[in-house]
Amino acid sequence: MNRSTHPLEAIAAWLLALLWLAPLAYAFWSAFHPAAYATSFSLSAPWTLENFGRAWSQAPFGRYYLNTILLVSMVLAGQLVLCTLAAYAFARFTFKGSSIAFGLVLMQLMIMPDVLIVENYRVIGWLGLLDTIPAIALPYMASAFGIFLLRQTFKSVPQELVDAARVEGAGPLTILWRVYIPLARPTYVAFALVSVSYHWNNFLWPLIVTNSVGSRPLTVGLAVFGAPETGVDWSIITAATVMTMAPLLIVFLLFQRQFVQSFMRAGIR
Amino acid sequence: MTSETAAIPGRAPRTHAWWNTVNAWLLLLPAAVLLAAFTHYPILATILHSLHITRRDGASVFVGMDNYRAMFEDGIFWKVLVNNLWFALGTIPTSIALALLMALWVNRNMRGRAFLRLAYFTPTVLPMIAVANIWLFFYTPDYGLLDQIRGLFGLPAWNWLGDPSTVMGCMIVMVVWKEAGFFMIFYLAALQQLSPDLEEAAAVEGASRWYIFRRITFPLLMPTTLFVAINAVINSFKLVDHLVIMTKGGPNNASSLLLYYIYEIAFTFHDTAYGATLTAALLVILCTVALVKFGYLDRRVHYQ
Numbered sequence: 001m002n003r004s005t006h007p008l009e010a011i012a013a014w015l016l017a018l019l020w021l022a023p024l025a026y027a028f029w030s031a032f033h034p035a036a037y038a039t040s041f042s043l044s045a046p047w048t049l050e051n052f053g054r055a056w057s058q059a060p061f062g063r064y065y066l067n068t069i070l071l072v073s074m075v076l077a078g079q080l081v082l083c084t085l086a087a088y089a090f091a092r093f094t095f096k097g098s099s100i101a102f103g104l105v106l107m108q109l110m111i112m113p114d115v116l117i118v119e120n121y122r123v124i125g126w127l128g129l130l131d132t133i134p135a136i137a138l139p140y141m142a143s144a145f146g147i148f149l150l151r152q153t154f155k156s157v158p159q160e161l162v163d164a165a166r167v168e169g170a171g172p173l174t175i176l177w178r179v180y181i182p183l184a185r186p187t188y189v190a191f192a193l194v195s196v197s198y199h200w201n202n203f204l205w206p207l208i209v210t211n212s213v214g215s216r217p218l219t220v221g222l223a224v225f226g227a228p229e230t231g232v233d234w235s236i237i238t239a240a241t242v243m244t245m246a247p248l249l250i251v252f253l254l255f256q257r258q259f260v261q262s263f264m265r266a267g268i269r
Numbered sequence: 270m271t272s273e274t275a276a277i278p279g280r281a282p283r284t285h286a287w288w289n290t291v292n293a294w295l296l297l298l299p300a301a302v303l304l305a306a307f308t309h310y311p312i313l314a315t316i317l318h319s320l321h322i323t324r325r326d327g328a329s330v331f332v333g334m335d336n337y338r339a340m341f342e343d344g345i346f347w348k349v350l351v352n353n354l355w356f357a358l359g360t361i362p363t364s365i366a367l368a369l370l371m372a373l374w375v376n377r378n379m380r381g382r383a384f385l386r387l388a389y390f391t392p393t394v395l396p397m398i399a400v401a402n403i404w405l406f407f408y409t410p411d412y413g414l415l416d417q418i419r420g421l422f423g424l425p426a427w428n429w430l431g432d433p434s435t436v437m438g439c440m441i442v443m444v445v446w447k448e449a450g451f452f453m454i455f456y457l458a459a460l461q462q463l464s465p466d467l468e469e470a471a472a473v474e475g476a477s478r479w480y481i482f483r484r485i486t487f488p489l490l491m492p493t494t495l496f497v498a499i500n501a502v503i504n505s506f507k508l509v510d511h512l513v514i515m516t517k518g519g520p521n522n523a524s525s526l527l528l529y530y531i532y533e534i535a536f537t538f539h540d541t542a543y544g545a546t547l548t549a550a551l552l553v554i555l556c557t558v559a560l561v562k563f564g565y566l567d568r569r570v571h572y573q
Contacts, residue, residue: 009374010379010380013374013379013385014381014385016370016371016389017384017385017388017389018388020388020389020391020392020446020450021388021391023392023400023403023404023407023446024391024392024395024403026403026406026407026414027399027403030406081299082299082300082303083300085296085297085299085300086296086297086299086300086301088296089292089293089294089296089297090297093289093290093292093293093296094286094289095286095289095290095292095293095294096290097290098293101297101301104304104309105300105304107308107309108304108308110503110555110556110558110559110562111308111312111552111555111556111559112507113307113308114507114528115506115507115528115548115551115552115555116307116308116311116312116315116548117528117531117532117535117536117548118315118318118531118535118541118544118545118548119310119311119312119314119315119318119545119548120307120311121535121536122314122541123306123307123310123311138303138306138307139303139307139308141300141303142299142300142301142302142303142304142307142308144304147300172292197394200396201394201395201396201397201398203396203397203398203510203513204509204510204513204528204532207513208532208536218396219396219398219399219510222396222398222399222402223398223513223514226402226514227514234406237402238402238403238406241399241402241403244396244398244399245395245396245399248394248395248396249391249394249395252391252394253387256383256387259390259394260386260390260454260457263393263451263454264454264455264457264458
C-alpha cells in the first residue's frame with residue numbers, strides 16, 4: 001500500500017486526531033491554570049500547580065492512590081494464578097466434564113460480574129467483606145477472558161518441548177512452570193495491561209461495595225469529591241480528574257506500542 | 270483385558286485417565302470456586318430472588334411471577350429499555366464507522382501515523398468517570414464550552430443535560446468519542462493480516478480506491494465488524510458509569526439505562542427483589558446476544 005494519500009484525506013485524519021485530543025487538552029489546560037481561566041483561553045494565562053495542591057489537601061487522594069494500586073495488584077495477581085492453572089487444565093488435560101466446564105467458564109464472557117451487582121453484593125455481604133479492597137477484587141479474579149486467552153496460547157506450545165521435559169522427569173506443575181509460562185510471556189504482558197487498565201478505571205462495582213476512605217479506589221474517590229453537591233471549584237475537580245487519569249496515561253504514553261499491540265493481541269484471541 | 274495384564278511402562282490406561290481427571294480438576298478448583306460464587310450462583314440467585322419479595326419484617330415470601338408482572342407494568346422499565354435501544358443505535362454504527370475510518374488511515378503510510386494512532390486510541394485508556402467529568406463541563410449551561418460557542422453566534426444558553434431532547438444525544442457523542450479508538454484496534458489488527466495482493470491486483474486493473482474498499486477490503490473485514498458489533502452491543506448494556514456523575518439518569522429518566530435503573534432500585538431504594546427481576550431481564554438480553562454470537566457468528570471458530 002504505497003500509494004500516496006490524498007492531501008484532503010490527510011487533513012481530515014489530522015483534524016479528527018486534534019478533535020479527539022481536544023477534550024484531554026482542555027482538561028490539562030484547566031487543571032494547570034487558575035480558576036479564572038477555566039473558561040477563557042488566553043496564551044498569557046499564568047501556569048499554576050495550585051489546583052493540584054488544593055485537590056490533594058481537600059480529599060485523601062494519597063490513600064485513594066494506595067487503594068487503587070493495591071486493588072489493581074490484587075486483581076492481577078489473583079487472575080494470573082487462577083487463570084494460568086485453569087487454562088493449563090483446559091489446554092493439556094483430557095478429562096471428564098472438560099467441555100461442560102469450559103462452557104461454564106465461557107458464560108462469564110457474556111454475563112460479566114459488572115451486571116450481577118445485586119447478587120454479588122449479597123455474596124460479598126455473607127462473606128463479611130463489604131467495604132474492603134478484596135470485595136472489589138474477588139468477583140474479577142477468575143477471569144474467563146484470561147482463561148480463554150491463556151488456553152489458546154498454551155495450546156500452541158509444541159508437544160516436543162513438553163515431551164522433552166517429561167523425559168527428564170518433570171511433573172505437570174514443573175512443566176507448566178518451566179515450559180508453558182515462559183513461552184506465553186507476550187500473552188501475559190497483553191493480559192496484564194488490559195487487566196490493569198480495566199481495573200484502574202472500573203467504577204460502578206467499587207462504588208457499590210465501598211463506603212469509606214480506607215477502601216475507596218481513585219475513581220470512586222473522584223466521583224465523591226466532584227459531586228455537584230460539594231460545590232468544589234471547577235478547576236480543582238479537573239485537577240483531581242487529571243490526577244486520576246495521569247498514572248495510566250503516562251504508562252500508556254511510555255509503552256504506547258506495547259499497549260496497542262496488547263489490546264490487539266487480546267482482541268484477536 | 271484386566272489392568273494387571275497391561276504393560277507396565279507407565280500406569281494402566283484407566284488409572285492414567287482417572288489421574289488426569291483428578292489433576293485437571295485440582296488445577297481448575299480455585300477458578301471454579303470463584304466462578305461459581307460470583308457468576309453461576311448469582312445468576313441462579315437472581316432468578317430465585319426475582320420470584321420472591323422481602324417483607325418489612327425481613328421474611329422472604331414466594332410470589333411467583335408477581336415481580337415480573339409489576340415490571341411489565343412499570344413505565345420506567347420500558348423507558349430505560351427504549352433508552353438503551355437508542356443508546357445502542359446511536360453509539361454502535363457511528364463508532365464502528367469511525368473506527369474503520371481511523372484504522373484505514375492509521376494503516377496507511379501517512380506522515381505522523383504514530384501520532385494519529387495515539388490520538389485516536391487515548392480516550393480508551395481514560396476512566397469513564399474522568400471522561401464524564403471533562404464532558405460535563407462542555408455541556409454546562411452558560412459557561413460550558415458548547416454554550417460559549419453558541420454564544421459566538423448569538424444563540425441563547427441551552428441546558429444540554431437538563432433537557433430530555435438533548436441529553437441522550439450528549440451521552441452518545443461522548444461514548445462514541447470514548448469507544449471508537451478501542452474498536453479501531455480490532456480493525457487495525459485485521460487489516461494487518463489482510464494480504465495486500467488482492468488490493469494490488471485490483472489497483473493494477475485500475476479500480477478506484479472506493480471500489481477496492483467496497484468490494485474487497487470491507488467484505489474481508491466482515492468477521493471483524495461482526496465481532497466488534499457484538500462487543501459494542503454488550504458494552505452498551507454495561508456502560509453506565511457516566512450517568513452517576515452527569516445526570517443520575519435524569520431529567521425524568523431521559524438518560525437512564527437498564528443497568529443504571531437496576532443500580533438505583535437495588536442500592537438507592539433497597540428493593541433487591543425488584544432489582545433481581547430487572548437483572549433477570551438484563552440476563553435474558555445478554556443471553557440472546559450470546560445465542561446470536563455462539564449460534565450464528567462463531568461457527569467458524571473452534572473452541573475445542
